[in-house]
Amino acid sequence: MLRKQGLYAILGVIGLFIVLHLALPPEQHSFRITATTMLGGIAFLLMTTSVILSTRLEIFETLFGGLDRMYQVHRTAGVFTAIFALTHFFGVPKALPEGTDPLLHTMVPSGPFGMLGLIFLVIGLFVALNRKIAYSRWRPTHKVMGLVYFLIIGHFMSAPTLFFEKFSASGFLLMAAALIGLVALFYSVFGMNKRTALSFTIEAVNPLERATEIVLKPTGKMLEFTPGQFAFVEIQGKDWDEPHPFTISSAPGEDRLRFTIKVLGDWTRKVREELQVGGEVLVRGPYGRFDTMGAGKKQIWLAGGIGLTPFLSKIRAMEPGDPREIHLVYAAREAGEAIFLEELQQRAAELGNVTIVPLFSEEGNFARVDMMKQKLPDPLNSYDYFMCGPKPMIDGLAADLAKEGVDKTKIHTEAFEFR
Ligand SMILES: Cc1cc2nc3c(=O)[nH]c(=O)nc-3n(C[C@H](O)[C@H](O)[C@H](O)COP(=O)(O)OP(=O)(O)OC[C@H]3O[C@@H](n4cnc5c(N)ncnc54)[C@H](O)[C@@H]3O)c2cc1C
Incomplete structure (x- = not known):
């Protein structure tokens, strides 16, 4: 779940910028200039947020509720950057302020920097949001956004007649943000945002119904994680391309690491068809904050298809005597696709506090609220819900x-x- 602390921090910085900008305006400019430069400043702070979140630092996982949430905020901040930048562009007066030396102004690259930055930003955003572009092709192009960040810094730092004539409080705040943003950008672009890799050997590749389980034996240290967390899997060897994120489906304390991988696209199909026992895999992590421990005693865990993996790890890790009452609603198309169902039912019988509620859509049982009302012993609002599956x-x-x-x-x- 998205935690609010991170959002409050972003809104707090933007709020501070607005107050400083309005209360201590840089110059005796018209209201229009003050307002439109403010919009530009907000756009820059949002873009800095996106850049900072791409560092994947653990502190931000805590503030936002996990890496997946950080990326959602990263994307939303990107969209709002473009909206604010466009309103800034269309609102800002195109005529030079009175008294500006036109010759001096032509020597200042602020305009071209801003224009180029805006064009690349809008194109970059269209590419980023276009799901038809394959991830492997999209990822390198997304790095171009780093160039946009440089251009935008160049734009506001070289706009003396409008903004920095007399260094203003809000201008200082933007410069501080730019400094932090640049450090964050270098950190990510040079790969420092990757967590330390642990090396594993592939011990087994087990085909399942439309999925593959890979079993990894550590060559050195075992990965420490809590059930429900995920890691980036990097298969070593030619043509395996970029790292892919998967939830760890084994339990902490096991001497092997297991991932259950649904066949979805080229890479996951290749895992099923070509992955060889004995090969090397690097695993980076753990990431994520899908934690059920701090919630109420009555819990519904809802798994849609491969969304079972975080719950699989939790159930494998659970000890008898757990005080919670857990109902795992497992939605799949048909019984054959409900992988690990037998193991889950056996674990539920051993544990005593877990019931498994399979819902197969081919039998007319859908993961819908009316169906859950029928199948669950208590009213819906008496439970905490943990859900993972198709969006x-x-x-x-x-x-x-x-x-x-x-x-x-x-x-x-x-x-x-x-x-
Ligand atoms: C936090 C998290 C946990 C996940 N856990 C599991 C799991 O336990 N089991 C499972 O089967 N799947 C899991 N996935 C999904 C899995 O990562 C994708 O299905 C897989 O990467 C698809 O690769 P592909 O090239 O075969 O498919 P494609 O058809 O290329 O991609 C399908 C989808 O996966 C995304 N994707 C593709 N490559 C990457 C990548 N390198 N990094 C990030 N996203 C990518 C694409 O944006 C697209 O939305 C998880 C994803 C995330 C973000």
């Missing part, structure tokens, strides 16, 4: 549960996507 299903269910009176703070979701 439309999770978003729809979260909205329906809220309509049924379930408090939004009791609904926790894990997104299996960053874009």
Whole structure:
């Protein structure tokens, strides 16, 4: 779930900028100039937020509720950057302020920097939001956004007649943000945002129904994680391209690390068809904050298809005597696709506090609120909800549960996507 602390921090900095900009304006400019430079400043702070979040630092995971949430905020901040930058561009007066030396002005690259930055920003955003572009092709192009950041810094730092004539309080705040943003940019662009890699050997590649389980044996130190966390998997060897994120489906304390990988695109199909036992895999992590321990005693865990993996790890790790009452609603198309169902039912029988509620859409049982009402012993608003699965299903269910009176703070979701 998205934690509010991170959002409050962003809004706090933007609020401070607005107050400084309006209360201590840089010059005796017209209201229009003050307002439009303010919009530009907000755009820059939002872009700095996006850049800072790409560092993947653990502190931000705590503030925002996990890396998947950080990337959602990163994307939303990018969209709002473009909106504010465009309103700044269209609102800012094109005529030079009175008394400006036109010759001096032509020597200042602020305008071209801003224009180029805006063009690349809008193109970059269209590319970033276009899901038809394959991730492997999209990722390198997204790095061009670093250039946009430089251009925007160049734009406001070289706009003396409008903004920095007399260094203003809000201008100093933007410069401080630029400094932090540049450090963050270098940190990410030079790969320092990757956590230390642990090396594993592939011990088994187990084909499952439309999925593959890979079993990894550590060559040195074992990865420490809590159930529900994920890691980036980097298969070593030619043509395996970029790292892919997967939730760890084994339990902490096991001497092997297991990932369960649904066949979705080229890379995951290649895992199923070509991955060889004995090869080397680097695993970086752990990431994520999909934690069920701090919530209420009655919990619904809702897994849609491969969204089972975080719950699989949790159930594998659970000890008898756990005081919670847990109902794992497992939605799949049909029984054959509900991988690990037998193991789950066996664990549930051993543990005593877990019930498994399979819902197969081919039998007319959908993961819908009315169906859950029928299958669960208590009213819907008496539970905390943890959901992982296809985004439309999770978003729809979260909205329906809220309509049924379930408090939004009791609904926790894990997104299996960053874009
Ligand atoms: C936090 C998290 C946990 C996940 N856990 C699991 C899991 O336990 N089991 C499982 O089967 N799947 C999991 N996924 C999804 C998995 O990462 C993608 O299905 C897989 O990377 C698709 O690769 P592909 O090239 O075969 O498919 P494609 O068709 O190329 O991509 C399908 C989707 O995956 C995204 N994607 C592709 N490559 C990457 C990448 N390198 N990094 C990030 N996203 C990428 C794309 O944006 C697209 O939305 C998880 C994803 C995230 C973000």
